[in-house]
Amino acid sequence: xxxxxxxWQNKGKIFKVLxxxxxxxxxxxxxxxVEDMRTSLEQRRKQYWIIYQLLHQDPRxxxxxxxxxxxxxxxxxxxxxxxxxxxxxxxGPQLRKRSHKNTKEYTYFVTCEDPxxxxxxxxxxxxxxxxxxxxxxxNLWVISKExxxxxxxxxxEGYRSDYHVPFVPNRSWETAIKTMQPKIETFDSDTYTxxxxxxxxxxxYIEWDDQDEILFREFKYDLRKKLTPIxxxxxxxxxxxxxxxxxxxxxxxxxxxxxxxxxAAYDPYFFIMETGYEDFIIDLFSELPTSSFFFKVSDxxxxxxYLKREFLRYAGIETNHFYKLHINLLLMDLLxxxxxxxxxxxxxxxxxxxxx
Numbered sequence: 001x002x003x004x005x006x007x008w009q010n011k012g013k014i015f016k017v018l019x020x021x022x023x024x025x026x027x028x029x030x031x032x033x034v035e036d037m038r039t040s041l042e043q044r045r046k047q048y049w050i051i052y053q054l055l056h057q058d059p060r061x062x063x064x065x066x067x068x069x070x071x072x073x074x075x076x077x078x079x080x081x082x083x084x085x086x087x088x089x090x091x092g093p094q095l096r097k098r099s100h101k102n103t104k105e106y107t108y109f110v111t112c113e114d115p116x117x118x119x120x121x122x123x124x125x126x127x128x129x130x131x132x133x134x135x136x137x138x139n140l141w142v143i144s145k146e147x148x149x150x151x152x153x154x155x156x157e158g159y160r161s162d163y164h165v166p167f168v169p170n171r172s173w174e175t176a177i178k179t180m181q182p183k184i185e186t187f188d189s190d191t192y193t194x195x196x197x198x199x200x201x202x203x204x205y206i207e208w209d210d211q212d213e214i215l216f217r218e219f220k221y222d223l224r225k226k227l228t229p230i231x232x233x234x235x236x237x238x239x240x241x242x243x244x245x246x247x248x249x250x251x252x253x254x255x256x257x258x259x260x261x262x263x264a265a266y267d268p269y270f271f272i273m274e275t276g277y278e279d280f281i282i283d284l285f286s287e288l289p290t291s292s293f294f295f296k297v298s299d300x301x302x303x304x305x306y307l308k309r310e311f312l313r314y315a316g317i318e319t320n321h322f323y324k325l326h327i328n329l330l331l332m333d334l335l336x337x338x339x340x341x342x343x344x345x346x347x348x349x350x351x352x353x354x355x356x
Contacts, residue, residue, distance in 0.1 A: 128354070195279050
């Protein structure tokens with residue numbers, strides 16, 4: 001760089017040199033290039049979407065391979081992945097056990113007088129894998145490793161099936177509704193053919209030892225963890241670890257979730273439906289542009305999804321606003337046509353998931 005003596009004639013040149021130095025220092029300090037900082041939110045969201053697609057296909061895809069798909073260098077790709085996870089555009093990849101005889105879980109939907117007290121009690125119960133307080137009835141959802149002695153009013157109970165987590169389409173909410181409504185209107189029960197999307201394996205045994213359980217707990221909420229520290233921490237061989245990874249499609253459901261406006265922008269809803277056309281319902285609600293997951297308990301189809309608030313609930317003085325509650329209207333249509341015979345839905349107020 002040219003640091004010739006300052007004169008009024010070359011002050012512009014010196015200013016440009018100093019500006020360049022400041023920008024380089026800023027870039028080094030914050031770990032990103034200036035041109036990267038100028039990337040618009042719209043451009044970044046497109047990159048988050050591409051990353052989601054890739055992780056849905058291969059949860060442990062190498063950064064260099066994601067970089068190739070993005071057309072960006074690995075440093076930028078790493079930052080994009082970190083941003084997507086920290087800001088809630090992407091959640092996961094995570095793991096949940098499949099419903100084999102020796103790894104199955106029992107599920108309860110309960111209505112109780114004081115769900116908050118019950119929630120605190122189950123936090124300490126080592127048999128409880130997950131539990132949530134719901135707004136409505138049922139108002140408590142409990143998943144446990146074994147059957148429990150619950151004295152409250154149990155609405156539904158039973159072993160849960162495998163989870164099914166569909167790929168999220170890249171579309172607007174308006175487009176999703178316009179896609180869903182004609183599907184309902186043209187549904188024909190005479191031509192409906194079930195394809196058994198949701199699986200239950202309660203009579204099937206899978207090899208699952210103590211090291212398998214340790215690895216599951218380590219990777220349950222982050223399948224992209226580095227391998228070597230876990231191997232050293234638990235004294236597990238590389239051979240065992242890679243065997244475990246190879247076995248994942250048989251032993252676990254892998255889920256990567258996507259939220260185009262971040263997960264905090266939506267309300268978490270839980271639906272319980274009775275239907276003789278569960279594969280149609282799964283296909284229908286898989287049109288939504290946010291992540292959902294489905295499973296069965298007893299004869300009930302359960303759906304956990306994230307919705308725009310104005311599509312299902314409204315508080316105001318406009319009497320015609322009901323016709324903008326699109327999900328409510330779809331549910332009414334499904335009931336009137338006999339596609340579902342019953343339906344209840346609640347909001348998930350808060351939950352507790354354990355490394356079990």
